[in-house]
Amino acid sequence: MQTDLWDRGLERLAAELPQQQFNTWIRPLPPADVTVDGAAVRVDLCAPNRFKRDWLRSQFGERIERTLSEIAGMPVRLELHIAGAREAAPASATVPAPASPPLPAGPPERADPAPAETPGHDPVQMSMLDLPPAGGARGAATPAASGARARTRAGARKVAEPATPLVLAADLSPLAESPALARLAADAAAAASFISGRLDATPPAPRPDRASEPAVEPTRPIEVTAKPVAAPAVVASPAAGAATASAAPVNASARPTDVLGAISASAALAKASAAVASRRRRAGAEDSPSPAPVPAPTGSSSASPARAAAPAPIVARQVPPAPAPGASGLAAPALVIPTVPPPSAPTSTRGRINPLLTFDTLVPGRANQMARTAALHVVGSPGGMYNPLFLYGGVGLGKTHLIHAVGNAMLKEKQDARVLYLHAEQFISDVVRNYQRKTFDELKAKYHSLDLLLIDDVQFFAGKDRTQEEFFNAFEALVSKRAHIVMTSDTYPKGLVDIDERLTSRFDSGLTVAIEPPELEMRVAILMKKAEAEGCAMPEEVAFFIAKNVRANVRELEGALRKVVAYSRFSHKVINIALTREALKDLLSIQNRQISVENIQKTVGDFYKVKIADMYSKKRPASIARPRQIAMYLAKEMTQKSLPEIGELFGGRDHTTVLYAVRKIAEERHKNTELNQQLHVLEQTLKG
Numbered sequence: 101m102q103t104d105l106w107d108r109g110l111e112r113l114a115a116e117l118p119q120q121q122f123n124t125w126i127r128p129l130p131p132a133d134v135t136v137d138g139a140a141v142r143v144d145l146c147a148p149n150r151f152k153r154d155w156l157r158s159q160f161g162e163r164i165e166r167t168l169s170e171i172a173g174m175p176v177r178l179e180l181h182i183a184g185a186r187e188a189a190p191a192s193a194t195v196p197a198p199a200s201p202p203l204p205a206g207p208p209e210r211a212d213p214a215p216a217e218t219p220g221h222d223p224v225q226m227s228m229l230d231l232p233p234a235g236g237a238r239g240a241a242t243p244a245a246s247g248a249r250a251r252t253r254a255g256a257r258k259v260a261e262p263a264t265p266l267v268l269a270a271d272l273s274p275l276a277e278s279p280a281l282a283r284l285a286a287d288a289a290a291a292a293s294f295i296s297g298r299l300d301a302t303p304p305a306p307r308p309d310r311a312s313e314p315a316v317e318p319t320r321p322i323e324v325t326a327k328p329v330a331a332p333a334v335v336a337s338p339a340a341g342a343a344t345a346s347a348a349p350v351n352a353s354a355r356p357t358d359v360l361g362a363i364s365a366s367a368a369l370a371k372a373s374a375a376v377a378s379r380r381r382r383a384g385a386e387d388s389p390s391p392a393p394v395p396a397p398t399g400s401s402s403a404s405p406a407r408a409a410a411p412a413p414i415v416a417r418q419v420p421p422a423p424a425p426g427a428s429g430l431a432a433p434a435l436v437i438p439t440v441p442p443p444s445a446p447t448s449t450r451g452r453i454n455p456l457l458t459f460d461t462l463v464p465g466r467a468n469q470m471a472r473t474a475a476l477h478v479v480g481s482p483g484g485m486y487n488p489l490f491l492y493g494g495v496g497l498g499k500t501h502l503i504h505a506v507g508n509a510m511l512k513e514k515q516d517a518r519v520l521y522l523h524a525e526q527f528i529s530d531v532v533r534n535y536q537r538k539t540f541d542e543l544k545a546k547y548h549s550l551d552l553l554l555i556d557d558v559q560f561f562a563g564k565d566r567t568q569e570e571f572f573n574a575f576e577a578l579v580s581k582r583a584h585i586v587m588t589s590d591t592y593p594k595g596l597v598d599i600d601e602r603l604t605s606r607f608d609s610g611l612t613v614a615i616e617p618p619e620l621e622m623r624v625a626i627l628m629k630k631a632e633a634e635g636c637a638m639p640e641e642v643a644f645f646i647a648k649n650v651r652a653n654v655r656e657l658e659g660a661l662r663k664v665v666a667y668s669r670f671s672h673k674v675i676n677i678a679l680t681r682e683a684l685k686d687l688l689s690i691q692n693r694q695i696s697v698e699n700i701q702k703t704v705g706d707f708y709k710v711k712i713a714d715m716y717s718k719k720r721p722a723s724i725a726r727p728r729q730i731a732m733y734l735a736k737e738m739t740q741k742s743l744p745e746i747g748e749l750f751g752g753r754d755h756t757t758v759l760y761a762v763r764k765i766a767e768e769r770h771k772n773t774e775l776n777q778q779l780h781v782l783e784q785t786l787k788g
């Protein structure tokens with residue numbers, strides 16, 4: 101009678117648990133052994149490693165037992181084992197979680213089994229068809245913290261104020277009618293399945309788009325069609341590189357030969373990028389071609405390498421085939437980091453659209469769910485609703501990737517579509533050049549004739565009046581002829597500074613969607629996917645370790661991954677937690693060194709306008725208690741302090757009070773986008 105107990109339990113859990121949780125944690129498990137033992141049933145379940153076993157036990161153990169007991173009609177006891185060590189190490193779900201952390205690398209005193217990021221909250225289960233209908237086409241998601249972020253960037257760590265979030269409310273139902281979308285939805289489903297551990301081998305997704313940005317002199321039109329473009333197809337020499345490559349290939353060779361770069365690059369990339377943005381913003385009140393961009397650290401990111409003033413050398417090195425991942429998680433790592441695109445990768449005919457940045461290579465998750473869905477909608481119904489689509493979010497969260505994906509998907513659907521991707525700075529350069537030459541007609545012909553304009557980082561239009569004027573004209577021309585515009589920015593439209601209101605109000609007239617920092621599972625999924633793309637066998641527990649320690653953005657994650665792979669390569673050692681800890685020790689120690697509980701109290705106090713003394717006081721009004729709880733949560737998350745130590749530092753509070761606060765905020769963070777954004781801003785601020 102109990103033979104199908106586990107199967108029935110699975111069915112029930114699949115129906116009841118959020119899809120992403122189920123797919124991540126339960127579905128991949130091998131079938132359980134069910135044994136009837138008198139009046140009780142014992143279910144033995146094997147997890148692939150210790151982390152998963154502990155996580156399953158703490159997060160799902162009771163739930164599984166309860167579900168199975170209901171189905172069996174008698175008590176069910178769940179025994180969790182690590183695969184291969186079943187007899188040696190059973191771990192009953194009913195046994196309280198151990199005081200040690202699930203990850204060997206976790207802070208030693210983490211007694212609470214549920215870290216801040218409980219896996220699987222807010223799963224990717226809302227399909228594009230599930231989106232609620234709304235009266236208008238316009239929606240916006242949580243501008244609060246992004247606005248705060250923008251101010252924080254501009255104001256060099258000035259802590260921003262929280263604002264009220266808007267709620268995305270958009271009717272995307274027309275998607276259902278589009279065959280193109282049906283295909284894309286299938287792609288999306290395939291991508292989603294990756295989260296459950298079935299990874300597709302996909303090539304790495306470097307960011308050569310910016311490699312071809314002119315440093316000063318704008319280049320020939322970069323209109324992209326499926327037909328070969330007349331402009332030079334390939335940058336043949338480094339010397340010709342950044343300055344002349346209007347149709348420079350979307351070529352991963354623009355990604356620097358990255359091993360050494362990877363090692364030298366630090367986790368401060370996001371900060372550097374923000375600093376560049378801020379510097380640039382301060383730079384030009386007048387329209388002028390932007391100065392040669394400040395080189396960004398390269399190795400830690402595949403992105404933005406070409407912002408370096410010096411062209412990246414083109415490396416035509418043979419990349420040996422990636423070894424298949426080993427059978428065990430500790431198989432020898434692949435010691436190759438591909439630095440050139442695979443031979444099959446299309447290159448120059450697609451101009452600036454990077455063929456590797458597609459919906460397939462974009463890992464879906466809660467953080468980009470809305471944005472991705474909206475982007476898919478644009479592909480399925482270009483020129484229709486949600487025009488313009490305005491995507492905003494912090495650095496390295498995948499905005500550029502997403503708009504390239506739109507371009508790629510559009511070109512796949514309609515090969516002769518006139519699609520143009522460009523960075524806002526290129527538009528600025530173009531305007532200046534055409535003004536200097538008085539070739540306004542050329543400018544108009546170039547931009548007004550497009551079917552799809554993809555423009556990145558429109559915050560760079562700040563203070564550039566002539567550019568704004570021209571962009572306004574292009575915008576009006578495109579929208580009136582039902583061409584689609586997709587824009588990205590580091591903040592929501594109303595948060596843009598020094599941009600004319602008639603423009604910002606137009607930016608906000610279609611659909612505005614935020615991309616948020618990725619949650620734990622998404623970070624793990626991204627790491628696994630990128631590791632696989634690089635031909636590297638990444639043990640899952642290592643991916644979890646990195647994902648738990650590198651939270652800021654995807655670019656940092658990529659940087660950490662590269663460091664680990666490079667370290668493994670040079671030391672000829674397999675990738676495991678110890679090696680990862682060693683490879684990332686700078687990054688980890690920077691994080692640990694800089695953040696003290698006092699610092700957290702001060703930062704949170706500033707943010708919520710609460711006196712530091714109130715952090716220690718016994719006062720209980722919500723306006724004080726809530727920031728205090730947030731500070732406790734951050735103290736637990738960002739320092740190595742134990743619960744009693746934190747309690748002591750918050751005016752001698754009991755450790756259970758701290759635990760309550762930590763759990764409460766962690767739980768809310770997953771449900772409340774505004775809080776999540778605020779916490780992200782606070783974390784970024786604290787990390788410097």
Ligand SMILES: Nc1ncnc2c1ncn2[C@@H]1O[C@H](COP(=O)(O)OP(=O)(O)OP(=O)(O)O)[C@@H](O)[C@H]1O
Binds near residue numbers: 404493494654
């Ligand atoms: N969901 C994702 N799945 C896979 N890769 C991702 C994802 N999000 C971001 N990336 C990768 O992270 C890197 C940074 O992303 P991207 O450049 O698109 O960020 P961004 O938001 O445009 O950042 P910035 O504002 O600094 O330009 C890229 O290599 C991109 O491919």
